[in-house]
Amino acid sequence: MKTTEQFLSNLRNLGVNLRTEGNELRCQAPKGALTSDLRTELAERKSEILSFLQKAASCKQGASFQDSAGILQYSEDQQEFRERLRTFLKKEVTPCADQWEKEGIVPKSVWKKMGQEGFLCTGVSSEYGGLGGDFRYSVIVAEEMSRTNHTGLALTLHSDIVVPYIEDYASEELKRKYLPGCVSGEIVTAVAITEPGAGSDIFGISTSADEQGETVIINGSKTLISNGINADLVVLAAQNPYAEEKSLSLSLYLVEAGTPGFEKGDRLKKMGMHSQDTAELFFSDCRIPKANRLGEKGAGFCMLMEKLQQERLTCVITAVAMAERILETTLAHLKQEVPVSGGSLSNSQAVRFAIAEMATEIRLGRAFLEKLVIDHAEKRNVVTEISMAKYWTAEMAKRVADRCLDIFGNTGILEECPIVRTWRDVRAIPIFAGTSEIMKNIIAESILSFKS
Ligand SMILES: Cc1cc2nc3c(=O)[nH]c(=O)nc-3n(C[C@H](O)[C@H](O)[C@H](O)COP(=O)(O)OP(=O)(O)OC[C@H]3O[C@@H](n4cnc5c(N)ncnc54)[C@H](O)[C@@H]3O)c2cc1C
CATH class of the missing domain: 2.40.110.10 (Butyryl-CoA Dehydrogenase, subunit A, domain 2)
Incomplete structure (x- = not known):
């Protein structure tokens, strides 16, 4: 049976609009869109859909720029996984970030610790030691890693970009030889x-x-x-x-x-x-x-093209998460009532408008991202949309980083400024995994060939 999310997504694709009114479910559908089977399924799953939509709506009402957009839902297991990972990273990774930045590398021992805790290669099938989880686990890992104030421990690259080549294209013998080590952190890729x-x-x-x-x-x-x-x-x-x-x-x-x-x-x-x-x-x-x-x-070119969708989607997750973190840190700075002539910095209209604009852009990026994660998890071909998201969110994160750095004033150029490292790090996102110009070429090619 389809999950609630999949069922609702199918209905949306048919132009069916469902909304809640108190404890009632209201439905608007184009003529002929709802077959009798769909009507029956809708009636049978009414209470489940109601609670799903109510939960999503409550999430949206109280939303700040950094909440989930309410499109992507996580299971209890996934929420527990996030909590466990966050606690682990706070203890074992974030405190070491400054040291690793100086050393220019992370020790291999931390890869093994991550592996022991089950945080590597969550998508790999349990046959080879993995969790066999869906792509939401990868989203959680990428988002939580962006909170660690460093990029050295490149889990996403290993788990979601490189290892999928092995799992999907290697011979059974190679999979048995390498995948368990990739999952345990003995093998870094x-x-x-x-x-x-x-x-x-x-x-x-x-x-x-x-x-x-x-x-x-x-x-x-x-x-x-x-x-x-x-x-x-x-x-x-x-x-x-x-x-x-x-x-x-x-x-x-x-x-x-x-x-x-x-x-x-x-x-x-x-x-x-x-x-x-x-x-x-x-x-x-x-x-x-x-x-x-x-x-x-x-067949190398075809394999690379096939895997680029996921690679670029991970860049989108990182770009949005980094932008959120930069703005969150800047808001914490503003809450300290930084004095400027004529009042506090957060009362300045220029700063307020900048914050409003950045929060809006981040929210747009997150909503687009969550929609694409669902599409990708459902194995839809969304290469063009992911190219749009890759270029736009990468450039958006760059803009947010720049504007926030300005808000910090002269502290912004000091190494101790809490966003200066991320300001530098986001600069690479529009370059790797396909530059913004290449993304625009893909988008234009797809749109123009569709029209002709
Ligand atoms: C931090 C970082 C990590 C990386 N990690 C890896 C890795 O692990 N493995 C790996 O293989 N690579 C990696 N790369 C390389 C990355 O994928 C390339 O830098 C990227 O593909 C761009 O290639 P290039 O640097 O040679 O630029 P070029 O392709 O030479 O492009 C130079 C400029 O020309 C523009 N341009 C090029 N072609 C066109 C065109 N047809 N139309 C319009 N504009 C165009 C580009 O947008 C860019 O602005 C990494 C890069 C960075 C920055």
Whole structure:
């Protein structure tokens, strides 16, 4: 049976509008939209729908900019998971963030602790040690991580971006070999696509994978690889040097750290995300078994495209959560009644309007995000909408960070300012996982081809 949320979403798609009036359920539907089966189901599930809508409405009435928009609902298990994770992060992660920012990396021991607590790879099936949870668990992890004031412990990258390639495309043997370690935190993963000459244009990839018999020989280099230093296992995109058709030239391979011919470069010094170990990777006659290929030879481009929807959605979650946190911190600052000429800062019309505008934008971002999470969890193709959300929320978070920093005045440029780290960190969101310009290209392409 469909969940309440799925059932309501189906009705919405048919143009059916349901609302509550006291304890009554009111329904407006276009002619012919409600079949007799749907009418029966609606009548049978009336009390369940009523309570769902009432709960969502009460959530909306008292809403502040940082509450759920009331679109996405969490089960009791998920709420308990969030509480447990929040408590763990407060104790084990947030207090270490400053130190990790200085060191430019997080210790691997914390990955293992997260794994022991069941916070890694929540989507991986229980067969391989995971929770087998739906995408809401990933949303919870991404949101709670954004409260830790650092980005080094890249759980979302590991659990929701890299590991899904293994779970969905690796052979059974590779899954049994690697997935339990990914879940326990023994294995930290990275995905290596970008090269010095190939970022937005992945067909510019020149790292070669020459399949000879049962061996693959890899040559080339990658740059800006997150978890680059800590990674034990890398999903590598490389091209077949003999391929004639570009779209069939890319394949994905699993390469273990320590394989002869695979070297990690130094940690790259970045303007933000300091605790994130971003590095170059070098491959020189690096030999791996052909069995380490994910999926069919030449299917790399399709696999990358298929997984980008989830990757970009995780960026949207992070962008919205970071914007919320920045505004929340700025409001706490304003509540201290910062004196300025003519009264307190929070009474200044310029500041009040800025706060109102930012809260509105964040709310819009959250509502869009929650809708997309539901669509994604229900396996709809929402590539265009996620591209819209990726570019808009990334730019929105950047705007919010900038305006809030101004509100802090001269404190805003001091390292001790509580939002300065996030101000730096949000700057990368419009760049990774597809730049804002590339998102706009996807949106325009989709809209224009739809019209013609
Ligand atoms: C913090 C961080 C972490 C990262 N982690 C990883 C990782 O783990 N793995 C990985 O593989 N990569 C990673 N990347 C790389 C990231 O995915 C690339 O930076 C991104 O794809 C953009 O590529 P580029 O930097 O080569 O820019 P380019 O593609 O060279 O683009 C330069 C500029 O030109 C614009 N542009 C390019 N093409 C077009 C076009 N067709 N139309 C209009 N404008 C265009 C871009 O929008 C941009 O403004 C990371 C990047 C950052 C910043």
